[in-house]
Amino acid sequence: MSTRHELDLVLGSVPAGTPLLTVVLTCEVGTALGRVLADHSRGVSRQEGFLRRAHADWARQLPQIPADLVIDNGAVPLAEGVQQIRGALAERRER
Secondary structure, X not given: OOOHHHHHHXXXXXXXOOOOOOEEEEOOHHHHHHHHHHOOOOOHHHXXXXXXXXXXXXXXXXXXXXOOEEEEOOOOOHHXXXXXXXXXXXXXXHO
């Protein structure tokens, strides 16, 4: 998860005039819960209450993030998501 403030910090270090493409990856909390429960190397994020709170926070942050592309990686297969990013990059280059 990231916040608008964190994104601004990262983008603040990008040299002026650099073309940017901001891609946000997200998924439903149920999808995330299934993933973290299957990953025994995870820590606190395996706790359902923590994960649900984090997703609620993310839902509040998302509208504040100026994304060029938002991909629900729980619903969009990896190859399709890659194609969407490539398409967005190609469009960006044409501008």
